[in-house]
Amino acid sequence: MKKSNVRKIVASISMFAIALCLFxxxxxxxxxxxxxxxxxxxxVKADAASIAAGKAExxxxxxxxxxxxxxSKAGAPSNFTSKEFKAQSDGAIYYxxxxxxxxxxxxxxxxxxxxxxxNLVNYLRTL
Structure with missing residues (x-):
């Protein structure tokens, strides 16, 4: 086998391995x-008392x-003000x-x- 063919095979296998790892x-x-x-x-009804208790928690x-x-301006944790977070059900947040x-x-x-x-779920809904 020619050197150029071996290099192509090694390069192809390497690219495949990298792609596999990334995916x-x-x-x-x-x-x-x-x-x-x-x-x-x-x-729990999302009334003023529940929201105040949730805020304290x-x-x-x-x-x-x-x-x-x-x-979450400071880092990785979930951003409770994002559309993605707000789209979740109360049950998902509670979970x-x-x-x-x-x-x-x-x-x-x-x-x-x-x-x-x-109550915490209710408060998070207000952010």
């Missing part, structure tokens, strides 16, 4: 929510990573609060009362 990482950071959880309806629990306004993902811890055990987590 294998697509979707790694995607946070999938089971349809059964995404479909859960928020049982946000300040205590979320603000340090997600920022004062929830816009994410409960289960955590990556560096975000599971808050189901830290925010013990279901209503407190739903």
């Amino acid at each position: 294998s990482f697509v979707g790694i950071n995607k946070w999938d929510v089971p349809a059964s959880d995404a479909g859960i309806k928020n049982p 946000y300040t205590k629990t979320c603000k340090m990573c997600h920022g004062e306004k929830g816009d 994410k609060i409960n289960t955590g993902f990556g560096k975000m811890p599971k808050y189901k055990a830290k925010i013990k009362a279901d209503n407190d987590r739903w």
Whole structure:
């Protein structure tokens, strides 16, 4: 086999391997929510009391990573003011609060009362 053919084969295999690696990482950071959880309806009315309670929880629990306004100007965490975030169902947001993902811890055990987590969902909707 000629040297030029060997180089072409090695180059082709290398390009294929690089492409395979790149495509294998697509979707790694995607946070999938089971349809059964995404479909859960928020049982807590988004009134002034719920939103105030949610804001207090946000300040205590979320603000340090997600920022004062929830816009994550400081880094990687979710931007609660984005169209993508706002398009999620309340059930999906509640699921994410409960289960955590990556560096975000599971808050189901830290925010013990279901209503407190739903209040947080209601507050996030106001950002």
